[in-house]
Amino acid sequence: MSQVSETTVERNIKTSGMQVSKTDVAIDVIGMHKWYSDFHVLRDINLKVMRGERIVIAGPSGSGKSTLIRCINRLEEHQEGQIIVNGTELTADLKRIDDVRREVGMVFQHFNLFPHLTILQNLTLAPIWVRGIPKAEAEATAMHYLERVKIPEQANKFPGQLSGGQQQRVAIARSLCMKPSIMLFDEPTSALDPEMVKEVLEVMISLAEDGMTMICVTHEMGFARQVANRVIFMDQGQIIEQNDPENFFSNPQHERTKLFLSQILH
Amino acid sequence: MTMDLGFVRKEFVPSKPAPGRTGGPILWAQKNLFSTPTDTLFTVIGILFLLWAVPPLYNFIIGHAVMPGGTVEDCRVEGAGACWAYIYARFNFFIYGFYPIQEYWRPNIVFVMLAALIIPLLMPTAPFKRINALLFFVVFPVVSFYLLHGGVFGMRYVPTEQWGGLMVTLIISLVGIICSIPLGILLALGRQSKLPIIKTLCVLFIELWRAVPLITVLFMASIMLPLFMPAGTTVDKLLRALVGVTLFSSAYLAETVRGGLQALPRGQFEAGASLGLGYWKRTYFIILPQALKHVIPGIVNNFIALFKDTSLVSIVGIFDLLNTVQSASSDIEWASPTQAVTGYVFAAFVFWIFCFAMSRYSLWMERRLDTGHKR
Numbered sequence: 062m063s064q065v066s067e068t069t070v071e072r073n074i075k076t077s078g079m080q081v082s083k084t085d086v087a088i089d090v091i092g093m094h095k096w097y098s099d100f101h102v103l104r105d106i107n108l109k110v111m112r113g114e115r116i117v118i119a120g121p122s123g124s125g126k127s128t129l130i131r132c133i134n135r136l137e138e139h140q141e142g143q144i145i146v147n148g149t150e151l152t153a154d155l156k157r158i159d160d161v162r163r164e165v166g167m168v169f170q171h172f173n174l175f176p177h178l179t180i181l182q183n184l185t186l187a188p189i190w191v192r193g194i195p196k197a198e199a200e201a202t203a204m205h206y207l208e209r210v211k212i213p214e215q216a217n218k219f220p221g222q223l224s225g226g227q228q229q230r231v232a233i234a235r236s237l238c239m240k241p242s243i244m245l246f247d248e249p250t251s252a253l254d255p256e257m258v259k260e261v262l263e264v265m266i267s268l269a270e271d272g273m274t275m276i277c278v279t280h281e282m283g284f285a286r287q288v289a290n291r292v293i294f295m296d297q298g299q300i301i302e303q304n305d306p307e308n309f310f311s312n313p314q315h316e317r318t319k320l321f322l323s324q325i326l327h
Numbered sequence: 328m329t330m331d332l333g334f335v336r337k338e339f340v341p342s343k344p345a346p347g348r349t350g351g352p353i354l355w356a357q358k359n360l361f362s363t364p365t366d367t368l369f370t371v372i373g374i375l376f377l378l379w380a381v382p383p384l385y386n387f388i389i390g391h392a393v394m395p396g397g398t399v400e401d402c403r404v405e406g407a408g409a410c411w412a413y414i415y416a417r418f419n420f421f422i423y424g425f426y427p428i429q430e431y432w433r434p435n436i437v438f439v440m441l442a443a444l445i446i447p448l449l450m451p452t453a454p455f456k457r458i459n460a461l462l463f464f465v466v467f468p469v470v471s472f473y474l475l476h477g478g479v480f481g482m483r484y485v486p487t488e489q490w491g492g493l494m495v496t497l498i499i500s501l502v503g504i505i506c507s508i509p510l511g512i513l514l515a516l517g518r519q520s521k522l523p524i525i526k527t528l529c530v531l532f533i534e535l536w537r538a539v540p541l542i543t544v545l546f547m548a549s550i551m552l553p554l555f556m557p558a559g560t561t562v563d564k565l566l567r568a569l570v571g572v573t574l575f576s577s578a579y580l581a582e583t584v585r586g587g588l589q590a591l592p593r594g595q596f597e598a599g600a601s602l603g604l605g606y607w608k609r610t611y612f613i614i615l616p617q618a619l620k621h622v623i624p625g626i627v628n629n630f631i632a633l634f635k636d637t638s639l640v641s642i643v644g645i646f647d648l649l650n651t652v653q654s655a656s657s658d659i660e661w662a663s664p665t666q667a668v669t670g671y672v673f674a675a676f677v678f679w680i681f682c683f684a685m686s687r688y689s690l691w692m693e694r695r696l697d698t699g700h701k702r
Contacts, residue, residue: 134600134601136600162602167597167601169594169598173594173597175599176617177696186612187602187603191603239602
């Protein structure tokens with residue numbers, strides 16, 4: 062962890078200038094519980110994310126962080142409480158679920174690019190078939206985002222020909238092509254070789270600079286310190302502590318948080 | 328003993344060509360045939376076996392065979408090989424069955440259309456795929472049916488009882504293959520469904536058809552079914568066999584496809600879902616192309632089995648290729664010691680040609696579809 066925090070701190074990020082809305086709620090999770098059959102994985106989750114906020118969720122493995130963000134675009138179903146995304150409450154109604162998913166991008170730990178499609182096809186599939194955008198326009202948008210993640214020259218290759226870091230940047234670009242208002246990151250750098258973590262984090266930082274509403278599950282504490290305006294610590298399916306990064310890292314309150322931080326920051 | 332642990336490379340090692348292969352047939356033989364005493368023993372046994380088996384085979388098929396143009400007397404000569412003259416004389420019967428001779432032009436047109444449409448369809452680089460597919464899957468079956476069946480545009484009516492030979496074998500296998508693909512895929516998807524009724528129906532269907540031998544299905548279709556049907560209604564015998572073969576094959580195909588669906592990582596479904604693609608779009612664009620690609624060998628295996636299983640329709644009195652060969656083998660006019668054997672060798676060869684072509688095509692397709700995502 063430590064060597065990565067050094068690499069990202071080099072960059073002087075303009076977080077102070079980023080606007081967080083006071084009134085516009087992007088995601089509202091109210092009294093949410095989830096069970097895997099009898100196992101109570103998420104317990105009484107309450108989380109309000111304002112438009113433009115950048116939230117990092119940390120915690121030991123098995124604490125329910127991934128499950129929580131996967132509930133936000135209904136890759137997982139919750140059993141109790143409410144989840145309201147962009148004003149739409151997630152229920153079993155498939156139409157609502159698709160409405161929410163169109164507006165919420167997600168980046169996975171293992172990239173999950175479509176291996177049988179070229180990079181460009183990966184990026185244009187959903188804009189063409191979900192948004193109904195003409196192919197030429199979708200391709201122009203795709204190239205724009207590929208340039209943004211700095212790999213336009215890979216457009217006609219297949220995912221299997223790219224390095225892990227490049228694949229993850231493509232995955233981010235693929236989400237951005239849908240012009241989402243919220244981005245979810247599920248441990249985006251955990252499956253990468255150490256040399257490739259930085260290139261992915263840089264893309265995420267530049268997204269944050271543009272004011273994207275982001276929730277990141279990550280172990281990159283350097284990234285959290287630099288980009289987040291709130292850090293949430295979870296354990297055993299519950300939110301244990303949350304604070305701004307400054308206070309979270311320098312002055313943790315809960316015993317469990319202190320133990321966690323002492324174990325990962327050495 | 329002191330050792331210097333420090334090491335700094337001054338210059339990179341340039342890449343150099345791999346050591347050349349030491350070749351030559353003698354070296355190859357030494358390495359592959361005679362490298363150990365056991366190898367040598369097996370090589371000698373193998374050579375002896377070939378010396379024992381090949382000359383009689385050669386003599387039967389070519390050396391002592393009676394070629395087209397020969398007579399039945401030649402075939403009756405002691406020690407004569409395969410009676411190809413008989414195959415040549417009965418060739419039309421093996422291709423068309425009892426189809427009226429003066430109407431052969433109708434199946435011929437169908438054969439030509441089939442070749443003209445299926446070859447470009449199977450070549451990925453051929454243009455006009457959409458029109459080609461439309462012609463092959465929609466226009467071709469309709470036109471073929473009316474051509475073969477007749478009764479329209481002044482064409483003589485030819486009942487399906489008179490259809491036969493390779494023509495019927497191809498009809499059953501093509502219809503079976505083409506109809507069982509969509510059915511099999513839908514059944515496989517249904518079996519994976521979260522909707523309990525659909526899932527149960529698909530499981531029941533698949534397990535029922537898989538648990539019953541094809542012969543039973545054909546018997547049921549041709550003997551039992553008419554008993555249940557109201558008097559006076561008849562369903563064509565060939566049609567019943569077609570439906571039976573198709574449903575039977577689709578149940579097997581469903582399980583093959585399900586194997587492919589299960590091999591896909593969950594992340595592919597999730598990535599599609601997170602982009603807002605609904606179930607059918609996700610399935611069509613992301614899941615099926617990958618799942619089907621994984622199970623090409625299994626699917627082709629099913630098709631080859633189906634192609635060969637079409638010969639079972641002979642037991643319900645349909646004259647497919649094998650049945651025509653079998654019934655011709657009791658033809659007195661060509662009665663000779665090798666008559667039946669020659670017929671079976673011919674039938675086996677025709678089946679082999681088609682199955683081998685399918686197998687080679689699928690291997691080629693697999694390589695072509697490989698986008699190198701395997702690690």
